Amino acid sequence: MKLVVVGGIAAGLSAASRARRLDASLDILVLEKGSRISYGACGLPYYIEGQAESIDELTLHTPEFFRRERRIEIRTGAEVVAVRHPQRELQLASGERIRYDKLIWATGARALRPSRANDRTFVLRTDLDAERLEAFLQARGPKTAAVIGGGYIGLEMVTALRARGLAVTLYESQGHYLHRDDDWLTARITERLERSRVKVRLRTPAGAPEQMGEDLILWCAGAQPNAELLADAGAATGRSGALAVNDRCETTLHGVWAAGDCAETHHLVSGRPVWIPLGATANKTGRVAGANAAGGRERFPGIAGTSIVRVAGLAVASTGLNSAQARMDGFRPASAVIEAQERPRYFRGRKLQVELVADRGTRRILGATVAGDEGARGAINVVATALASRLTLDDFLSLDLAYTPPYSTVMDPLLIAAQQLARELR
């Protein structure tokens, strides 16, 4: 029985490894079109920032490791150009044909690019993008940069390029960041960016690259799923354009699973299929796809949409739905925004802002956004766990969270937000 996995980064290698663990007899082949496998693409902005000396530091395992330790064959430079599912056959760019019995599609997503780029224009999605950008930074020593797009990668790259000493202007066509139209959050991020001397241009679509004056133009305007080849072979896609899968990570093609950034997943709060391509989800869906391809019966219940980004030293994290999203998904949201110390003043605690959203009718917690310092990740993870459990505001108010002065205040900021929201909903 031959399992072929297309894609050798997060989802693909999680899938292959899990399949091997559950079925020692499977013949497993991973095809990766690039030359590098198993690297943490989420770390690329930090390679540019200078935290990592080389992309190799972002790499978990080599092809040799997979071959030797897990008996998984890896072929790099192997680009699939067609899927002939009736024949259970892939065609490579080289013309070679590869048979499979079972197929896992883990081809990720690709950066959107401007229609007319020039040699000062970059995107940052793959290891090659990062190497090309790093070479440009070293060879040409640009002094000014335009970052186009205030999403995760845009905000990370603004921070990275400031750390490299460039004068940076951020262009964002919407009036807010991260697709979150929460005024307090926009204000807080803008304040941090401006404090680190980034020029912020909200509600400002970027011009065509050739008309922009900056030495370096970094296009961070989003991505799209690499779903077309499998869609051409008959697999259904969702409204997002990503592959439609069920909770076993199965596509609509029998014997074909999809995982990671090329596939949709189920949103635990809205109950709808969504496309939110993030690394941790790629790992988890890869594991489930791999288990099921190896004959297991595992489910991936879905995501809460949890994310975190560091912007000029500020941690911004969110999970679930904000008020606007909740309304679109048919809820009647109420929200409370509070600001509190992460730790007692005598431990020099910094402020954490929390917005907590719940449904007026059912009192179910729908989501949260937090901005702050060390405590932001822990706080959002508590809400993410509450979302997975469908906790109500009343359950949430009684959560037994850890307290000791060096790390927290006696009343956790999350609980202060919940108390305020409970007064709102009385």
Add this chain to the structure above:
Amino acid sequence: MKLVVVGGIAAGLSAASRARRLDASLDILVLEKGSRISYGACGLPYYIEGQAESIDELTLHTPEFFRRERRIEIRTGAEVVAVRHPQRELQLASGERIRYDKLIWATGARALRPSRANDRTFVLRTDLDAERLEAFLQARGPKTAAVIGGGYIGLEMVTALRARGLAVTLYESQGHYLHRDDDWLTARITERLERSRVKVRLRTPAGAPEQMGEDLILWCAGAQPNAELLADAGAATGRSGALAVNDRCETTLHGVWAAGDCAETHHLVSGRPVWIPLGATANKTGRVAGANAAGGRERFPGIAGTSIVRVAGLAVASTGLNSAQARMDGFRPASAVIEAQERPRYFRGRKLQVELVADRGTRRILGATVAGDEGARGAINVVATALASRLTLDDFLSLDLAYTPPYSTVMDPLLIAAQQLARELR
């Protein structure tokens, strides 16, 4: 209608404030036997450590604040010596009698003391204890200290006294710390203590204070609930000696509630009444007692037993049951202990150790213990939230936790522990 609250620290003032918020017409009086109210007793070790310049920095509000802003009368130096519930009357040490219609008992706990103390022997529970200890440190400049007891306060005070430059020996009669007989945890704490040059004497009961050679003897051998006066008036106590309450924080006396360290509470995992006196619980049970005394109908569902302590720079946190406790409570526990980076190596992440415990039969998560750095609190809070929701290991494996390299690894240490435990339970 007159509500009297006995105790003016965490639970008592939370109760009084909540009652006022829900009923503007109540006549509210708080009786505090000490001279200071509303201070964070959990901060006292950090006052000794030197983080706070004075105990006033640990104080949230003054009696004037409560009078002016909340119309709550506070009397300090008012020690209740008898409760005559049939007459709805308290007797003070001064002989004065005070009538009540409703009563909230929030008298906290007191430190256990050695049977024969001397003037070098201290406990640390109240503001007065801390002032007395600080005065001794300043006046007598002790060079050596014995800390008796490796519980929370003992470990905090070892750290504090080392920060003050004393040579410290820790005596603990059991073979482990914090009543957690988990070998990996004992080893990690011992390593940290010894690295900060604390002499550790496990399985070593302290001698009588007069026979100990150290300049300063700090007795941190536990506490007991201040429940006797109300018990003498007829209120039931549990096996722990603390006041028995239902989920409305009502005692067995009609019209009398109890909250904070003097009362038991319900353990969410074992389902049993427990006495785990901690500050965050005092605040929450105080709020519920206050709401119900003011005519509300609120529930306190219970605690997960979540706690955290900083030991010589190491964060140690736990929630729920460890394996030994789980067995005693009738579960069939399985556990996995893992060690992982809190953040990628290129962000200089330190190691986090996690032990996760689940029941073999139901696969329900029963508890966790973690030791590490900044991420420890966030991690234990995720498990505490999972316990409140009765999540199974399978739910837990899919939790959508936030990932970005500056703050975390792509596979959260909690999920690595859950994966290992799932292999164990297959």
